[in-house]
Each structure stands twice: as structure tokens, then as C-alpha cells.
Amino acid sequence: MSDQETPVSGKAPDPPPGPALRPVRGAARCAVAALALAALAWAARAVWHVRLAMAGQPASGPPDQGGGQHRPLTALEDSYHLVSSWGGAVTLLCALAFLLWLDRVRDNARALSGTEPRYGYPWLILAWIVPVVNLWIPRGIVADAHRSVFPDRRLPAVVNWWWALWLAGLAGGVGLVYADSTDEVIARAYTDVLPLLAADMVIVAAAGTAALMIRTLTTAQQERMDETAPTGRPGTAS
Structure with missing residues (x-):
């Protein structure tokens, strides 16, 4: 063997490590907790809508008198403003927690499947706001994210x-995205609360x-992550 020859090893070089898996259970718990708070908040709005309807519109008319004129709010109307702001x-907190969970699920799906997501990272935000x-x-x-794994x-x-109910909540401007101001919603509660x-x-x-x-999706993905962990697959968290 000449000095310039290099011995050939029979062992193939180790493949480069793949993307590391990210813990997902904690993000899922945070998102579920935020959703529970959101459900409570909207249930509170429903209670105040009923209270407004039962109280009836004051003799002075709706809060928004038209022409830029607004009468002083009643105690019940003022409390509805607080409930609405809360x-x-x-x-907003729920949306952030959901997106953090979805970001982790997407990253893990890429690591587990070895394929790039169908929608690029900017769509994680733009998908919710582009008409x-x-x-x-x-x-x-x-x-x-689920099908790739x-x-x-x-x-x-x-x-x-979930998606059907989400779209239903967006429809008509009376759900997640109000087309009216808070005072206009109060007037609607007085006249047409249903x-x-x-x-x-x-x-x-x-x-x-x-x-x-x-x-459901977190449990499925975590089970796949647990299955790959004992194999020593590159990029798999221990």
C-alpha cells in the first residue's frame, strides 16, 4: 500500500442527523386551556346578551343615537363592554396558543415524515387573515400535518x-368577527338577540x-414519536 492510499473502512458513514422533534404535549395543554378560557368568555357574552334582552332597551333608545351622538351607558351596558373586552x-391569547401548538405539530410532522409541509411557513399566519x-x-x-405522518x-x-363550526362562527358578522361596534351589538341584543x-x-x-x-392529533403524533425513539432514528428526541 502506498503512502498516499487511504484504508477503506467497511462501515458506511453515519447519515446526517434529521430535524429534532419538539415536545408537543405542553403546547397542546396550553392551547386546550386557552380554548377553555375562550369558551368561558363567549359563554359569558351569551349570558350578557340574555341579560340585555331581558332588561329591554331604555326609553332613551340605543347607546348609539346616530349622527355621532352617544348617550351615557347604563350599568348593564357598561359591564357588557368589560365582558366584551375581556x-x-x-x-387573542387563544389564537397565539393555537398557533404555537400548530407550529410544533408541523415541525414534528416534517421530522417524522421527511417531507416539507404543503403550505410554507408564512401561511401559518397569513392563512387566517387573507380573505x-x-x-x-x-x-x-x-x-x-397529520396526513404527512x-x-x-x-x-x-x-x-x-372543528372547521365547520369555525366557519359558522365567522358567518354573518355576529360571531368571532363582529361587523358592528360594541354599542351596535348591544342594540341588536335589545331587538333581535337570537x-x-x-x-x-x-x-x-x-x-x-x-x-x-x-x-386527538397530539396523542397520535406523540405515539409515533414514542415509537421512533427506541430505534435511535436521527433527530428523534429521547
Whole structure:
């Protein structure tokens, strides 16, 4: 053997490590807790809608008198403003917790399947706010994260139930996205409370279904992660 020859080893070099799996159970628990708070917030709104309807509109008329004029709020109307503000803050917290969970699920799906997500990272945010595409891409992101890991399984039905309830909550401008101001919603509660109550109940149901979906998909992904851990697969967390 010449000095320039290098002995050839019979062992192939180790493959480069794959993407590391991220803990998902903690993020799932946070998202479920936030959804429970959101459901409570919207249930509280429903209670105040009923209280407003039962109290009846004051003789002075609705809070928004038109032409930029607003009368002083009653104690009940003022408390509804507080409940509405609290609900908005909780909804924002819920959205952040949900996105953090979804980000981890997507990353783990990429590591477990070895395939890139169907929708790029910017869609994790844009999918919820861009008109028209927000009617289907958010569901597609969730479905893709599950199907990439379990291509031989049917998508859990709870995903479709969650998305149907979410869309119903968005419909009509009386649910998750109010087209009216808080004072205008108060006036609607005085005159036609049933659509408001229907929207409130749909949103509470959507929050409960979303929590069930998170538990279902997280459990499935965690089981796959546990299966790969003993094999010493590159990128698998111990």
C-alpha cells in the first residue's frame, strides 16, 4: 500500500442527523386551556346578551343615537363592554396558543415524515387573515400535518367538525368577527338577540371541538414519536 492510499473502512458513514422533534404535549395543554378560557368568555357574552334582552332597551333608545351622538351607558351596558373586552383579549391569547401548538405539530410532522409541509411557513399566519383563502387553507395546514405522518389513515372527523363550526362562527358578522361596534351589538341584543345567542353557542362548540382535535392529533403524533425513539432514528428526541 502506498503512502498516499487511504484504508477503506467497511462501515458506511453515519447519515446526517434529521430535524429534532419538539415536545408537543405542553403546547397542546396550553392551547386546550386557552380554548377553555375562550369558551368561558363567549359563554359569558351569551349570558350578557340574555341579560340585555331581558332588561329591554331604555326609553332613551340605543347607546348609539346616530349622527355621532352617544348617550351615557347604563350599568348593564357598561359591564357588557368589560365582558366584551375581556373576551377579545382571551380570544387573542387563544389564537397565539393555537398557533404555537400548530407550529410544533408541523415541525414534528416534517421530522417524522421527511417531507416539507404543503403550505410554507408564512401561511401559518397569513392563512387566517387573507380573505377567501382563509376559508380552507387553515384546515389544510392542520390536515397536512397529520396526513404527512399518517398517510394510510383517514383524517379524524373532529378536524372537519372543528372547521365547520369555525366557519359558522365567522358567518354573518355576529360571531368571532363582529361587523358592528360594541354599542351596535348591544342594540341588536335589545331587538333581535337570537342570532347573537346562536353565534355564541356555535363559537363555544367550536372551542370545545378544537380542544378535542388538539388532543386527538397530539396523542397520535406523540405515539409515533414514542415509537421512533427506541430505534435511535436521527433527530428523534429521547
